[in-house]
Each structure stands twice: as structure tokens, then as C-alpha cells.
Amino acid sequence: MGCSHLLTIVTIVLLIRISVQNENIECPLKCDCLEQYVDCSKKNLVSVPRIPKWVGKLDLSYNKLTKDVTDGFYGLLSLQSLKLDKNALTSIPTFLHQNQIEEISMNRNNISAIDVGHFPENSTIKSLSLNSNHIKVIEEGALNNLTNLVILKLNRNEIVSLPNQLFKHQSNLKILELNHNKIHVITAMLFKGLSSLETLKIKYNNIENIMDGAFFGFKSVNLLQLDHNGIQNISKGWMYGLESMTTLSLSNNLITQIDFGSWELCTSLEELDLSHNYLIEIEGRTFQHLTNLHTLNLSYNNISAILQEAFSHMVQLQVLFLNRNKISWTVENMSGPFSKLQNLVKFNLSDNHIKSISSRAFEGLSNVVELDLRSNNITSIQQHAFNSMSKIKKLYLNSSSLLCDCKLLWIVKWIRDKVEQKYITATCAYPAEVRGVVISRLKEDNCGDSPKPRITEHPKTHLAIKNRSANLVCSATSNPFSNMTFLWRKNNGNISNPRVYENVTLTEHGKPHATSVLVIPDVTHSDSGKYQCVVSNKFGTTYSSKAKVDIVTFPRFTQTPINVTVKTGDTVTLNCAATGDPPPEISWKKDGGNDFPAARERRMNVMPTDHLFFIVNAKTSDMGIYSCAAKNSAGTIIANATLSVLQEPSFIRVMENKEVTSGDSVVLQCMITGSPKPVLKWLKNGSPIVPTERHFFTADDQVFVIIGAESSDAGHYECEITNKLGTKKDMIELKVLPPVAIMVKEEDMTGIIIITVVCCAVGTSIIWVVIIYHTRRRMAGAVHNNFTSESVKMTQVVHSDSDSPHMFPDNLSEHSSCKDSGTGDSAKQTSFDGMPTDRSEQVHFETTVCRSYSPVPEAHKLLPSSFKPSIQVCVNTCVTPATYSFSSQSGNV
Numbered sequence: 001m002g003c004s005h006l007l008t009i010v011t012i013v014l015l016i017r018i019s020v021q022n023e024n025i026e027c028p029l030k031c032d033c034l035e036q037y038v039d040c041s042k043k044n045l046v047s048v049p050r051i052p053k054w055v056g057k058l059d060l061s062y063n064k065l066t067k068d069v070t071d072g073f074y075g076l077l078s079l080q081s082l083k084l085d086k087n088a089l090t091s092i093p094t095f096l097h098q099n100q101i102e103e104i105s106m107n108r109n110n111i112s113a114i115d116v117g118h119f120p121e122n123s124t125i126k127s128l129s130l131n132s133n134h135i136k137v138i139e140e141g142a143l144n145n146l147t148n149l150v151i152l153k154l155n156r157n158e159i160v161s162l163p164n165q166l167f168k169h170q171s172n173l174k175i176l177e178l179n180h181n182k183i184h185v186i187t188a189m190l191f192k193g194l195s196s197l198e199t200l201k202i203k204y205n206n207i208e209n210i211m212d213g214a215f216f217g218f219k220s221v222n223l224l225q226l227d228h229n230g231i232q233n234i235s236k237g238w239m240y241g242l243e244s245m246t247t248l249s250l251s252n253n254l255i256t257q258i259d260f261g262s263w264e265l266c267t268s269l270e271e272l273d274l275s276h277n278y279l280i281e282i283e284g285r286t287f288q289h290l291t292n293l294h295t296l297n298l299s300y301n302n303i304s305a306i307l308q309e310a311f312s313h314m315v316q317l318q319v320l321f322l323n324r325n326k327i328s329w330t331v332e333n334m335s336g337p338f339s340k341l342q343n344l345v346k347f348n349l350s351d352n353h354i355k356s357i358s359s360r361a362f363e364g365l366s367n368v369v370e371l372d373l374r375s376n377n378i379t380s381i382q383q384h385a386f387n388s389m390s391k392i393k394k395l396y397l398n399s400s401s402l403l404c405d406c407k408l409l410w411i412v413k414w415i416r417d418k419v420e421q422k423y424i425t426a427t428c429a430y431p432a433e434v435r436g437v438v439i440s441r442l443k444e445d446n447c448g449d450s451p452k453p454r455i456t457e458h459p460k461t462h463l464a465i466k467n468r469s470a471n472l473v474c475s476a477t478s479n480p481f482s483n484m485t486f487l488w489r490k491n492n493g494n495i496s497n498p499r500v501y502e503n504v505t506l507t508e509h510g511k512p513h514a515t516s517v518l519v520i521p522d523v524t525h526s527d528s529g530k531y532q533c534v535v536s537n538k539f540g541t542t543y544s545s546k547a548k549v550d551i552v553t554f555p556r557f558t559q560t561p562i563n564v565t566v567k568t569g570d571t572v573t574l575n576c577a578a579t580g581d582p583p584p585e586i587s588w589k590k591d592g593g594n595d596f597p598a599a600r601e602r603r604m605n606v607m608p609t610d611h612l613f614f615i616v617n618a619k620t621s622d623m624g625i626y627s628c629a630a631k632n633s634a635g636t637i638i639a640n641a642t643l644s645v646l647q648e649p650s651f652i653r654v655m656e657n658k659e660v661t662s663g664d665s666v667v668l669q670c671m672i673t674g675s676p677k678p679v680l681k682w683l684k685n686g687s688p689i690v691p692t693e694r695h696f697f698t699a700d701d702q703v704f705v706i707i708g709a710e711s712s713d714a715g716h717y718e719c720e721i722t723n724k725l726g727t728k729k730d731m732i733e734l735k736v737l738p739p740v741a742i743m744v745k746e747e748d749m750t751g752i753i754i755i756t757v758v759c760c761a762v763g764t765s766i767i768w769v770v771i772i773y774h775t776r777r778r779m780a781g782a783v784h785n786n787f788t789s790e791s792v793k794m795t796q797v798v799h800s801d802s803d804s805p806h807m808f809p810d811n812l813s814e815h816s817s818c819k820d821s822g823t824g825d826s827a828k829q830t831s832f833d834g835m836p837t838d839r840s841e842q843v844h845f846e847t848t849v850c851r852s853y854s855p856v857p858e859a860h861k862l863l864p865s866s867f868k869p870s871i872q873v874c875v876n877t878c879v880t881p882a883t884y885s886f887s888s889q890s891g892n893v
């Protein structure tokens with residue numbers, strides 16, 4: 001029985017042996033063979049045994065093979081897969097005569113270089129694994145014959161750098177692994193030729209610098225791992241070629257900076273790992289273009305600032321890790337910083353510095369299922385803060401600092417309805433009665449005042465003037481009052497080394513409040529921005545409103561106008577330019593107003609670009625003080641220049657010879673112009689005229705009045721005018737004719753003289769002179785009747801702009817440019833139609849004198865003393881209305 005069994009076994013073994021021998025050589029003594037697979041691993045081999053020719057797969061791992069094993073593979077034409085892991089090879093065997101082999105692994109040997117000449121042309125090798133050797137050097141062109149390579153693993157070697165164009169023939173390579181080497185720079189075009197590469201792993205190297213175009217030529221890469229390197233910046237320059245990349249991991253680098261626009265070329269990215277870096281801030285454009293991102297890992301950074309638009313591009317994001325950062329105000333004070341993340345499902349904010357949660361912090365997160373807020377010392381959660389997260393299932397909250405005042409009670413009900421309570425272990429810290437109580441067990445009836453800081457004075461928006469100091473004040477109190485710390489922030493970042501003064505004062509009611517003053521000692525442009533103070537005490541944090549500070553500089557003249565004197569007809573140029581921030585606007589005024597005679601006459605030109613102000617064909621009306629004002633939001637500065645226009649003295653109209661009936665009054669005029677104002681001298685028959693009771697001057701001596709002319713008044717009257725440009729003379733003759741028949745006794749007369757000189761706005765040359773000499777006989781009715789109409793000697797009217805004299809009352813108002821509405825009235829009142837007949841009545845007469853000179857007081861002074869004026873003359877000046885009154889009395893003329 002035993003015998004027959006033995007026989008059977010021997011027969012079977014023999015049969016196998018025979019069949020093996022039929023194939024060529026038998027299975028090596030120490031190895032195990034199964035079909036084409038020959039396993040010689042872990043056999044302490046020091047050299048390659050005789051391997052049957054039919055071998056397809058050969059495992060020689062875990063032996064002591066050294067140096068040259070090449071001969072052992074000679075003629076193994078069917079060999080497809082060869083394992084030489086964990087031997088003592090010091091160089092790559094030569095496979096020049098192998099043309100079937102597709103897979104070679106030589107991990108964990110002592111190979112120190114990859115040289116030229118080990119692989120045959122058009123090598124069939126598809127997978128080459130050389131992990132855990134000591135490869136330092138790869139010769140240039142060493143891989144050139146490996147044109148069919150699909151997988152190349154060179155992990156855990158000592159490669160410092162790769163020769164240029166190493167991979168130029170590896171257009172079939174799909175996976176390249178270079179983890180755990182010492183590569184420190186990825187030069188431009190290093191990977192040129194790898195057009196089929198899908199996965200590139202270069203983790204755990206010393207890469208600091210990725211040159212622009214480093215990955216150029218990649219067409220198919222979807223996974224790139226660069227974790228555990230020394231990369232500092234992310235920039236668009238090295239993203240060329242990464243168009244199809246879907247996963248990028250850059251964890252454990254030294255990244256502080258992500259240039260704007262970096263992702264523009266890799267919009268296919270779905271997963272981005274930036275954890276364990278040194279990011280501080282996420283700006284609105286930091287992740288611009290990443291519209292397909294599903295997973296973003298930003299955990300373990302230093303992120304404290306997340307600007308409003310930071311995540312606004314990532315509508316597809318489903319997972320966001322922000323744990324282990326320094327986030328506080330994003331959640332405490334911003335409105336909807338994550339509001340565009342409508343597809344977010346998992347959100348981790350654990351291990352940050354969040355002390356309170358504002359009602360809008362999680363706005364828009366309508367799909368969040370899991371929110372982790374652990375390891376934040378949260379003290380308060382505003383009502384509705386979680387309302388938008390209608391799908392939430394897991395809320396992780398473990399703060400033991402909660403301020404369980406009335407404002408938190410809403411959450412008790414919310415938790416009960418919404419989430420699985422087991423994830424919530426948060427407990428109250430205040431008030432004392434409920435210290436340590438898990439919030440979900442809170443009762444809804446007892447709650448007290450909030451001891452959180454309450455801001456009583458917010459910093460105020462203002463303009464700060466450059467190079468001066470600026471202050472921002474923030475005050476807060478709390479009930480009960482507790483120590484508060486103030487923090488100042490600018491543009492959503494903390495201010496480094498702020499100069500701050502803090503103190504605690506008592507209000508009128510004896511309640512303490514704390515004040516912090518941020519002083520910017522020497523304001524520069526970089527100080528502009530939005531400032532905010534953040535007040536914390538152990539119960540929580542309160543944010544002030546933001547105060548915008550704009551920096552302005554006071555305007556400063558770079559050119560100021562200077563006083564000029566020109567002759568009429570000349571061109572006047574005034575310069576004025578100023579700098580400031582914002583750039584000041586320049587404006588001009590004349591004599592404090594906006595009335596420029598030159599502008600009305602189209603002789604004026606302001607050239608804003610050249611800061612020039614022109615007047616062509618200057619006239620005396622242009623004289624005055626021109627003020628140039630430079631104005632910006634910091635203030636206004638004004639520079640004045642006086643423009644003087646010189647004009648030769650001249651007569652406005654030729655003097656006319658006069659004839660007058662004895663006893664009548666006569667008016668001689670010498671209407672002049674000139675600049676400076678000419679001095680005027682009247683001469684009679686060559687001698688200066690001395691004013692008497694009957695002779696007086698008015699209208700700046702331009703009018704000479706003789707009341708009750710006598711024959712002695714006849715003669716040659718000369719008017720001589722002088723200014724510094726010269727002297728002119730004009731002369732007339734006055735004839736006095738014998739008196740007319742009707743004589744009026746002096747004592748029976750009542751005289752009313754109304755003199756008024758109106759010269760209105762348009763210029764000193766427009767002079768109205770009205771002299772009315774009215775006598776009336778009180779007793780003789782007949783004479784009275786005849787005389788009344790004639791005795792009103794009206795109106796010498798002179799108007800420089802017109803040759804036709806105007807009759808006094810009717811046109812007065814028309815020629816007045818004064819706005820004073822009294823002018824119209826004056827016209828009526830000076831109408832003598834309504835002249836009172838009773839001498840006891842007074843004539844009240846108003847007119848308007850603009851610009852200056854009122855001859856009336858002077859006229860009064862010169863009236864003959866016997867003539868007790870029975871006149872009331874009122875003069876209104878445009879600027880300062882004044883009334884001069886003369887009481888009407890009887891008197892002789």
C-alpha cells in the first residue's frame with residue numbers, strides 16, 4: 001500500500017521533471033517555480049543561479065547578489081518581469097540583450113548612479129523601480145533608450161539635481177516618482193518630453209525654487225505632489241503645462257505668498273492641499289480662477305485674515321479645512337465671508353482663535369453637513385448664526401467658555417432640533433450658577449446681562465493730513481466692568497507696533513469705561529485705510545465699526561500771482577499753481593466775488609493746464625484784487641495779487657458852453673476818467689475856484705454847481721485833470737443872461753434841493769447826477785401854479801456808455817445794476833409828480849449808490865449855510881446801506 005503510493009508520487013515528480021526538461025532547464029535547486037514564475041527570493045544567493053530559459057517572471061529579491069549579475073540573465077528571452085530588490089547591487093546590470101523585459105525592480109540596493117549603456121535601444125522596459133538606493137548621479141542621456149517607459153520610481157535616493165532633458169525620450173511615461181531625494185531646484189523645461197505624464201511626485205526634497213516653465217510640456221498631468229519641500233512662493237510662472245492637473249499638494253512647505261493669477265493656467269484643479277505652510281492672509285484674488293475646486297486644505301497655516309471675496313470663486317468647493325490657523329475676526333465680525341460656498345459639505349474651523357460667532361458668519365453655507373468648531377474658546381454665538389446651515393448634522397463644539405446669557409438661549413432649542421447632540425460638549429463659563437453646564441441642558445428661564453465689552457465710542461472716519469499726527473479713539477465698557485484689552489486693526493489686518501494710549505475713566509454716572517487711543521504720529525500715505533478696534537475681555541470680543549482714514553496733504557502754492565501794473569490795452573498774465581493730495585482745484589475771484597468785467601467782455605481766459613490767467617486788452621474796470629484759491633479736501637489756500645491798470649486822464653465828454661438866466665442854477669460838468677484817478681482842478685478865468693455858499697462841487701468835483709447864477713459868474717471855466725500819466729484841460733464859457741420877468745421874493749420861497757448822485761455798479765464812469773432845484777412860492781397861488789412845473793429843474797444825467805442823456809426818474813432803476821429792490825421804489829419816490837405842496841411835509845427820496853462814493857454828505861457840507869436844507873436824501877449803498885437825511889426847513893436861497 002505504502003509502496004504503491006510512493007510509486008505514484010515518484011511517477012508524478014518524474015513526469016514534472018520530464019515536462020520541465022522538455023522546456024529546457026529544470027527549476028533551479030533552491031527556487032520555486034510555477035509555470036513561468038521563478039521565485040528565488042530570500043535564498044541567500046550570492047550569484048544568479050542557472051535560470052531556465054522559459055522564465056517569464058523572476059524574483060531574486062532578498063539575496064546577496066552583488067556587482068555583475070548580467071551574465072545570469074543571458075538568453076532569458078522570455079523574461080518580462082525581474083525583481084532584484086534588497087540585494088547588494090552597486091550598479092545597474094546591463095540588459096542590452098533582453099528584448100522582452102518590461103518590468104524591473106531594483107529597490108533597496110546600493111546603486112549609486114544611472115549611467116549610459118545599460119539598456120538596449122528601443123528598450124521594452126515599461127516599469128523601472130530604483131527606490132531606496134543611493135543614486136546621486138543620473139548621467140545625461142542615461143534614459144534615452146527607455147522609450148517605452150511608463151513607470152519610473154526613484155524614491156529615496158540621493159539625487160540632488162537632474163540633468164537637463166533627461167526625459168526627452170519618455171513620451172510614454174505616466175508615473176514619475178522622485179520622493180525623498182535632495183532635489184533643490186526644478187529648472188525650466190526639466191521635464192520636457194513627458195507629454196503623457198499623469199502623476200509626478202516629488203515629495204520630501206529640498207525644493208526651494210521652481211523656475212518659470214518648470215513643468216512646461218506636461219499635457220496630461222493630473223496629480224502633482226510637492227509636499228515637504230522648501231517652496232516659498234506660488235506663482236503663475238511655474239503653472240505652465242499644468243492645465244489638466246486636478247490634484248496639487250503642497251503641504252509642509254514654506255509658502256507665505258500666492259501671487260495673484262497663479263491659478264489662471266490650472267483651472268481644472270479639484271483638490272488643493274496647502275496645509276502646513278505659512279499663509280497669513282487669503283485675499284480676494286488668492287484663489288481666483290479655481291472654479292472647479294472640490295477640496296481645499298488650508299489647515300496648519302497662520303491664516304488670520306480672510307478677505308471678503310476670498311472664497312467667492314469656489315462655487316464647487318465641498319470640503320474646506322481651515323483648522324489650526326489664527327482665524328478670529330473672519331467669523332467674529334465679517335458678513336458672509338463664506339457666503340459663496342453653497343456646495344460646501346464639510347467645514348473645519350477647529351483650533352482657531354474664534355471667540356464669538358457673528359450672525360452672518362456662516363451665511364450662505366446651505367449645504368454644510370459637518371462643521372467643526374472645536375478648540376476655539378467661543379464665548380458667544382449670535383442668534384441666527386447657524387440658521388443658513390439647514391442641512392447640518394454634525395456640529396462639533398467643545399468650548400468651555402460660553403457666556404450663557406439671555407442672548408445664547410436660542411441655541412438650546414436649535415441644537416435640540418437640528419443636530420446630533422453627541423458632538424456638542426460645550427459648557428457655560430458664566431454666569432456662575434450654570435458654570436460647567438452643557439449648553440444643551442440649559443434651562444431657558446434664567447439668564448442675565450451680558451458681561452461682554454460694549455463699545456461706547458467707535459473710532460471715527462476722518463481725513464488725516466500728511467505729516468501731522470492723527471488719533472483714533474475707541475471706548476468700551478462692560479457690565480460688570482472687567483479688564484479689557486484693545487487691539488487695533490487696519491484693513492482687516494493687525495497693526496504691528498501701534499502707538500496706543502489706554503486708560504480707564506469714570507463717566508458722570510460713576511461707571512468705568514476704558515479708552516484706547518491709537519496715535520499715528522506722522523501720517524504718511526500708507527496709513528490710509530479702514531481702522532477698527534477690537535475689545536476683548538474674558539467673556540468675549542466686540543468689534544467696533546470701521547473708520548476710514550484718508551490721507552490728504554494741504555495744498556501748497558508752487559506759483560503765486562504777483563502784483564501787476566499795466567496800461568490799458570495791455571495783456572495781463574497771472575500765474576497760480578499748487579500741489580496737494582488730492583490735487584487742489586484752482587479758482588479765481590476778483591475783489592472777493594465772481595464778477596469779472598473782462599470775462600463779460602470776453603477778454604479773459606483761464607488756462608487750467610498752464611495755471612495761467614489772462615486778460616487781454618486790459619481796462620480800468622479790470623483793476624482789483626485777484627485771489628487765486630487752491631482747494632482740496634484738506635483745505636484751501638488763497639493768494640492775492642493786485643492788478644492796477646493805468647489810463648491817461650481823459651474827458652468822457654466834451655464840456656459844453658452854457659448860457660443861463662440870471663438867478664437860475666447852472667451845472668458845469670467835467671466828466672473824466674483815468675487811472676489812477678486823476679486829480680481835478682477847476683479854474684475860473686485862470687484862477688482856482690473857491691467854493692462859496694452858492695458855488696459847490698460834487699461828484700468828486702466833476703460837477704460844479706452854481707446856485708442862483710449872477711452876472712459875476714460869467715466867464716471861462718477850465719477843468720484840468722492830472723494823473724501820473726499826464727495832464728489834460730478843457731474849457732467852456734458861461735454866459736449869464738439878464739433875469740426873466742417873474743421875480744420871486746427870496747423870503748417867500750421854500751427851496752428844496754435834492755441832490756443825488758447815483759453811480760451804479762458798472763463802474764466809476766457811470767455817474768448819475770441829479771440836481772433838482774425846486775422853489776415854490778408859498779403865498780402866491782397863481783405864481784405857485786405857474787411855477788411848480790417849471791421850477792423842477794431836472795436832471796443832468798450823464799452816462800458814460802451812452803451819448804443821450806437820460807431823464808432822471810424814469811430810467812434810474814434801469815441803469816442800476818444793484819440787486820437792491822429799493823431801487824425801483826426810489827425811482828417812484830424821486831418822481832416829482834407827487835411833490836408835496838405843504839412845506840411842512842418832507843420829501844423822502846431814496847436812491848442807490850453802488851460802489852463807493854457818495855457825494856451827498858459832501859454836497860450837504862457845501863450847501864450854503866443860509867439854505868437850511870429841507871430835503872431828505874437817502875442813499876443806499878449796495879454793500880452797506882446808509883441813509884443820510886436832511887430835514888426840511890424853510891430857508892433862503
Ligand SMILES: *[C@@H]1O[C@H](CO)[C@@H](O)[C@H](O)[C@H]1NC(C)=O
Pocket residue numbers: 088090110112
Ligand atoms: C554601498 O556602496 C558603497 C560604495 O559604492 C560602499 O562604500 C558601501 O559600503 C556600500 N553599502 C552597503 C550597505 O553595501
Ligand SMILES: *[C@@H]1O[C@H](CO)[C@@H](O)[C@H](O)[C@H]1NC(C)=O
Pocket residue numbers: 096115116117118119120121141142143144145
Ligand atoms: C542605447 O542603445 C545602444 C545600442 O544598444 C547603445 O549603444 C547605447 O549606449 C544605448 N544608450 C544608452 C544611453 O544607454
Ligand SMILES: *[C@@H]1O[C@H](CO)[C@@H](O)[C@H](O)[C@H]1NC(C)=O
Pocket residue numbers: 121122
Ligand atoms: C528603434 O525604433 C526606431 C523608431 O521606432 C527605429 O527607427 C529604429 O530602427 C529602432 N532601433 C532598433 C535597434 O530596433
Ligand SMILES: *[C@@H]1O[C@H](CO)[C@@H](O)[C@H](O)[C@H]1NC(C)=O
Pocket residue numbers: 208209232233257
Ligand atoms: C518669493 O516671493 C518674494 C516676494 O515676491 C520674493 O522676495 C522671494 O525672493 C521669492 N522667493 C523665491 C524662492 O522665489
Ligand SMILES: *[C@@H]1O[C@H](CO)[C@@H](O)[C@H](O)[C@H]1NC(C)=O
Pocket residue numbers: 352353376377
Ligand atoms: C482657551 O481657553 C483655555 C482655558 O481657558 C486656555 O488654556 C487656552 O489657552 C485658550 N486658548 C486660546 C486659543 O485662547
Ligand SMILES: *[C@@H]1O[C@H](CO)[C@@H](O)[C@H](O)[C@H]1NC(C)=O
Pocket residue numbers: 481482483
Ligand atoms: C486688571 O488688570 C490689572 C493689571 O493688569 C490687575 O491689577 C487688576 O486686578 C485687574 N482687574 C480685574 C478686575 O481683573
Ligand SMILES: *[C@@H]1O[C@H](CO)[C@@H](O)[C@H](O)[C@H]1NC(C)=O
Pocket residue numbers: 502503504505515517
Ligand atoms: C484718558 O484718555 C482720555 C483720552 O485720551 C484723556 O482725555 C484723559 O485725560 C485720560 N485720562 C487719564 C486719567 O489719563
Ligand SMILES: *[C@@H]1O[C@H](CO)[C@@H](O)[C@H](O)[C@H]1NC(C)=O
Pocket residue numbers: 562563641642
Ligand atoms: C500787492 O499789493 C497789495 C495792495 O496793493 C499790497 O498789500 C501787497 O503787499 C503787494 N504785494 C507785493 C508782493 O508787492
Ligand SMILES: *[C@@H]1O[C@H](CO)[C@@H](O)[C@H](O)[C@H]1NC(C)=O
Pocket residue numbers: 590591592625626627638639640
Ligand atoms: C485777499 O483778498 C480778499 C478779498 O479780495 C481778502 O478778503 C483777503 O483777506 C485777502 N487775503 C490776503 C491774504 O491778503
